[in-house]
Amino acid sequence: MKNGKARLAIVAGGAGFLGSHLCDALLASGLEVVCLDDLSTGRRENLRHLEARPGFRFVEANIAAPLPEAVSRMRKHPDAIFNLACAASPPHYQADPEHTMLTCVMGTRNLLRLAEETGARFLQASTSEVYGDPDVHPQREDYWGHVNPTGPRACYDEGKRAAEALIFDFRRARRADVRVARIFNTYGPRMRADDGRVVSNVICQALAGEDITVYGDGSQTRSFCYVDDLVDGLARLMACDTDPEGAVNLGNPVELTVADLVTRVLALTGARSRILRLPLPTDDPRRRRPDIDRAQALLGWHPRVPLEEGLRATVAWFRREIAPALRSRPAPLDLETG
Numbered sequence: 582m583k584n585g586k587a588r589l590a591i592v593a594g595g596a597g598f599l600g601s602h603l604c605d606a607l608l609a610s611g612l613e614v615v616c617l618d619d620l621s622t623g624r625r626e627n628l629r630h631l632e633a634r635p636g637f638r639f640v641e642a643n644i645a646a647p648l649p650e651a652v653s654r655m656r657k658h659p660d661a662i663f664n665l666a667c668a669a670s671p672p673h674y675q676a677d678p679e680h681t682m683l684t685c686v687m688g689t690r691n692l693l694r695l696a697e698e699t700g701a702r703f704l705q706a707s708t709s710e711v712y713g714d715p716d717v718h719p720q721r722e723d724y725w726g727h728v729n730p731t732g733p734r735a736c737y738d739e740g741k742r743a744a745e746a747l748i749f750d751f752r753r754a755r756r757a758d759v760r761v762a763r764i765f766n767t768y769g770p771r772m773r774a775d776d777g778r779v780v781s782n783v784i785c786q787a788l789a790g791e792d793i794t795v796y797g798d799g800s801q802t803r804s805f806c807y808v809d810d811l812v813d814g815l816a817r818l819m820a821c822d823t824d825p826e827g828a829v830n831l832g833n834p835v836e837l838t839v840a841d842l843v844t845r846v847l848a849l850t851g852a853r854s855r856i857l858r859l860p861l862p863t864d865d866p867r868r869r870r871p872d873i874d875r876a877q878a879l880l881g882w883h884p885r886v887p888l889e890e891g892l893r894a895t896v897a898w899f900r901r902e903i904a905p906a907l908r909s910r911p912a913p914l915d916l917e918t919g
């Protein structure tokens with residue numbers, strides 16, 4: 582890709598929460614988009630509004646397996662390959678850890694090879710989980726992390742770390758032009774109600790008048806970025822012609838405790854739910870906040886949507902889209918606890 586201009590983008594994981602918003606943004610900016618997804622956690626509903634749209638194509642594919650011919654032999658070469666294909670919420674990525682690890686490693690390798698063959702620029706959706714339960718705060722990209730390599734989160738944390746290693750080996754060998762975004766907690770419309778994440782759980786529980794599940798004492802922190810901001814960061818990183826020569830954090834540096842998040846959601850929804858305290862999951866990070874100086878300097882990027890506004894939009898979406906189904910919602914997924 583030259584001068585930051587892509588014409589055809591592949592979005593692996595494009596039926597997911599982040600991926601579907603990225604497909605929207607890329608199409609709106611005039612690109613053609615081929616979306617790959619195995620629909621293990623992604624959903625066709627996230628793409629319904631795009632199905633009839635010229636320039637959009639969906640291919641059901643598991644990136645950990647050899648890519649289908651519809652992709653590997655496309656007449657038109659992609660300029661940009663975004664790899665967002667992986668379950669990302671702890672209950673989902675722990676439900677099939679082997680698939681998670683293979684998606685991270687084999688899937689990334691298959692897409693890197695496609696980038697090598699076609700000359701497309703490759704962008705990896707990596708994660709703040711590569712920092713594990715960090716003993717440095719806030720987290721800068723040069724921090725190597727504090728990850729339990731044998732715990733229940735390792736399939737994802739170590740899978741994403743292995744993917745980064747592979748990506749930078751491709752870069753060193755000049756086999757591909759690569760970008761790596763380390764994505765911190767992101768929220769917004771199209772999150773799954775059964776995702777098991779704190780934002781979707783708390784909003785859905787509040788709307789359904791159920792008890793709010795707080796793991797541990799609620800003093801652990803996270804920094805939540807609204808999806809539109811995050812997608813803008815991904816698009817800028819892909820378009821950036823200066824090689825960042827390393828990973829770039831993308832997230833909102835406004836840090837708050839889980840207890841504080843719950844208070845805000847209760848205030849926004851007017852719910853009178855009680856708090857149900859549950860054990861803290863194994864290896865649950867105590868604190869997390871991105872240092873985004875690199876993204877600011879390289880991309881001129883910083884989040885713009887305040888938490889209050891983003892939460893309001895997310896609550897409104899859940900209210901509209903899934904409130905009727907909430908009453909028949911299945912029980913929350915199990916998380917291994919220590």
Ligand code: UDP
Pocket residue numbers: 670671766777778779780782783794795796797801803839861862865866
């Ligand atoms: N959490 C919680 N209640 C829930 C779901 C999550 O208290 O119903 C906590 C979880 O233990 C973690 C934080 O909220 O400390 C964020 O969890 P999430 O699964 O959203 O993302 P993570 O950052 O852990 O990947």
